[in-house]
Amino acid sequence: MNESISLYHLKREDIEINIVARFEKDKLIIDGYDIGKNVQAVWGDSDYEYVITIPANSLPPLYGLLGVELSDHKALLEAVAKRFPGNQCFSDIGEFLKQNKIEYESFTWA
Numbered sequence: 001m002n003e004s005i006s007l008y009h010l011k012r013e014d015i016e017i018n019i020v021a022r023f024e025k026d027k028l029i030i031d032g033y034d035i036g037k038n039v040q041a042v043w044g045d046s047d048y049e050y051v052i053t054i055p056a057n058s059l060p061p062l063y064g065l066l067g068v069e070l071s072d073h074k075a076l077l078e079a080v081a082k083r084f085p086g087n088q089c090f091s092d093i094g095e096f097l098k099q100n101k102i103e104y105e106s107f108t109w110a
Contacts, residue, residue: 050106052094061100062100
């Protein structure tokens with residue numbers, strides 16, 4: 001079963017932003033997209049997508065840092081959502097992972 005939680009969502013006439021944290025098998029994935037006129041003005045394309053993937057073997061320190069029982073996917077998703085609210089959550093999560101030397105892969109596409 002794939003578990004997920006919304007980290008941030010905004011919908012206006014000029015932009016829509018959606019950022020979600022989810023598990024795919026044992027990997028934690030944070031992904032989002034921005035779409036609309038504002039994105040077109042900045043990136044030259046109407047959508048911008050971004051993904052952080054944290055492999056299963058890199059998750060134990062994250063559970064510890066967020067005070068969550070190891071392998072409790074739902075509790076980890078809720079802790080991530082609580083710790084990283086708002087539009088900057090994707091960047092904030094990436095910075096947190098870097099600062100704590102947690103291995104992850106990141107991808108953006110515009």
